[in-house]
Amino acid sequence: EVQLVESGGGLVQPGGSLRLSCAASGFTFTSLWMHWVRQGPGKGLVWVSRINSDGSSTSHADFVKGRFTISRDNAKNTLYLQMNSLRVEDTAVYYCARGGGYAYGGLDPWGQGTLVTVSS
């Protein structure tokens, strides 16, 4: 069974840092693009970042550039999102999702999400 399990969310003060993890199983993690998508409370889905199969190519949404970094450890079948200089507006459920063999593939499946709350 293909499974993605996020962890690492929690309450953090503005300006703080968090590292999210996404443990993948049930498929060949090393062959596929991976993405992070977030959803603010009562809001819509917003794409955050993507990374290619070997980690050599990454892309981030403009609103997180310079603050968030996506990475992966293929030996551990794990995707990461390092989030620095967090802002109140970064409060959201963060989902990891499996892409395809290319950057443009549909995202399937998604993890259950991990909640990040940025508040003083």
Next chain:
Amino acid sequence: QSALTQPPSASGSPGQSVTISCTGTSSDVGGYNYVSWYQQHPGKAPKLVIYEVNKRPSGVPDRFSGSKSGNTASLTVSGLQAEDEADYYCSSYAGTNNVFGTGTKVTVL
């Protein structure tokens, strides 16, 4: 990186069809045949229902179909069922990034 534009809501009676539009630009929807659609029930993770404009993943009923014309993509749900009541989001590849739509709440009357 502006969000793709979707109508906030759509509705239909059981058995009827509903079509949701997704309008972008030539830099995203119009520039690539890589539009996806996602269904999200309250409190749940999104689920892929259409990819590459009109392809259905295994297990998605053929009541779901997608199309594209110019800068606008569309999702049609035919033969509406109670379980189709959910939020629907489009998404497009846009070269250096990906972008989602604003979301549409579909209500089954």
